[in-house]
Amino acid sequence: MKQINSFSHKKILVLGLAKSGVTAAALLHKLGAFVTVNDKKPFSENPEAQGLLEQGIKVICGEHPIELLDEGFEIIVKNPGIPYNNPMIAGAIEKGIPVITEVELAYEISEAPFIGITGTNGKTTTTTLVYEMLKEGQKHPLIAGNIGTVASGVAEEATSENTIVIELSSFQLMGIVDFNPKIAILTNLYDAHLDYHGTKQEYIAAKANITKNQTELEYLIVNADQEETLAVARHSKAGIIPFSTKKELPEGAYISDGWLMFKREKVMEIENIALPGNHNLENILSAMAAAKLSGVENRAIQRVLETFTGVRHRLQYVTEVDGRKFYNDSKATNILATINALAAFEAPVILLAGGLDRGNEFDELLPYLKNVKAMITFGQTAPKMERIGKLAGIKTIVRVDNVDKAVPEAYRYSETGDVILLSPACASWDQYKTFEVRGDIFIEAVHKLK
Known part of the structure; x- marks a missing residue:
């Protein structure tokens, strides 16, 4: 960690805890800042806040009092x-108070350079x-980063021998000032999180922040099959x-000719x-490019x-039960991700879908439901999913209360050789805290069948 004094003796408010807030507050305290933490969860139900108080950090819980800003x-x-x-x-x-996310804090203290990955879909796979x-x-x-490990905590331990590979959401990128990855990847751009950003233009602008501080000394790896991503590249100063x-x-x-290529060099046969x-070929190509730019040899790739x-x-x-293969695609929180999942299978599919209603319809799924023999719906969007299923001519459409009940119902309508796929096309927050919780419940329910 760099020994910096840019936060020393400054009054800093950490707003909202969870993992990133706890890590940021503790780090700022260590860097000599006068830290106040404000979290909406009551103190008595907030072990994170209690732990920070024990470290000598001022904690205000239960509400976000606007007078704090004074x-x-x-x-x-x-x-x-x-x-x-x-x-x-x-x-x-x-x-006029600067508002940042802890990614900016991570960048300020890190001795290690960053490879930053963002986009609508494919971030986690590409990052990994x-x-x-x-x-x-x-x-x-x-x-x-967004893949599950708090960036500032990782940066605190990193040395100049390391490279930090970080998955970045649009939410995180809105709160950067100087953050500048040596390599940035922009996987793709589609409508997403419009309930947060308001418009697609604002969403794209947030994603574009990944390259806003890059110079000709850095690289932006960008999807050349999309006009939206190419437009971001045209405004970047990085090497494209x-x-x-x-x-x-x-x-x-x-x-x-069946090969992955990088600048005319054969790297690997696709087979x-x-x-x-x-769809994973896009993720593979962008990851391969980052690895090659980092000096990784072909055999390692x-x-x-x-x-x-x-x-x-x-x-x-997940597993196979009586000839049925089960796949967990809980991270498919938007329509495109579910389209990609459906396109990955030739076998008949029983689709488990539904979740948080963000006001959109699901008509874009229609051409990709030809191989779906049954649909099990749940969550707020169940009626919308059922409407599109009927339009697709799916004869078996069943609504259940949740994912746990969807699994045995899907099995009931399946046959040997079928794929049973959880790919909700929706966020999980109507019923589950995270998509990970939703996926874990699916996995547990599948294993109960055995």
């Missing part, structure tokens, strides 16, 4: 999930692939490395890749791609 805070470190129209955040911006490739190539990577599954790009990463799904079969909750193979 206490002269110089910086606010915001939990990424708190929207900018929150009265505390809106009030802070009106007063980059990490595994760098690890296989003896580059001493650390993994952090395009990737494509549709066209040959001698200056980037692409596919030619030897273990990870299923054509090959070893990873020959053995890597996916990440938990992202088209994760």
Whole structure:
């Protein structure tokens, strides 16, 4: 960790706890800041806040009192999930108080450079692939960010020998000032989180922050098959490395005659890749580009791609029961992710779908439901899912209370050779705290069948 004094003796408000807030508060306290933590959960039910109080950090719980903003805070470190129209955040911006997320704090203290990955879909798979490739190539990577490990905690332990591979959400990227990855990856851009950002333009602007501080000394790896991502690249000062599954790009990463290519060099034959799904070729190409730019040899990249079969909750193979294969794609929190999942299978599919209603319809799924023989719905969007299922001509559509009840119901309508797929096309927050919880419940229910 860099020994910095930019936070020393400054009054800093950490707004919202969870893992990132706890880590940021403790770190700022260590760096000599006068830290106040404000969390909505009551103190008596808040072990995180209780632990921070024991460290000597001021804690205010149970509400977000707007008068806190009159206490002269110089910086606010915001939990990424708190929207900018929150009265505390809106009030802070009106007063000219800088609002950052803990990713910015991580960058300030890190001795290690960053490889940052963002986009609508494929972030977790791409982040994991980059990490595994760098690890296989003896580059001493650390993994952090939206994938589950708090960035500032990782940065605190990192040295100049490491590289921090970090998955970044639009929420996190809205709160950066100087953050500048040596390599950035923009996987793709589709409608997402519009309930938070308001418009697609605002969402794209947040994602584009990943490259806003890059110079010609850094790289932006960008999807060349999408106009939205190319538009971001046109405004970047970084060296652009395009990737494509549709066209040959001698200056980037692409596919030619059954080979993964990087700048005209053959890296690996596609037939030897273990990870299923054509959509994953985009993730593989972008990860390969980052690994090659980091000096990883082809054989290390090959070893990873020959053995890597996916990440938990992202088209994760669970098990086979009586000839039925079960897949957990709980991380499919939007329509495109579910489209990609459905496209990965030729066998008949029983689809488990539904969740938080964000006001959208699911008509985009219609062309991809041809192979779905039954649909089990749950959550707020169950009626919308049923409507699109009927339009697709699916004869068996059953509504259940939750994922736990969906699994035995799916099994009841299945036959040997079928795929039973949890791919909700929706966020989990109507019934479950996270998509991970939803996926774990699915896995547990599948194993109960045995």
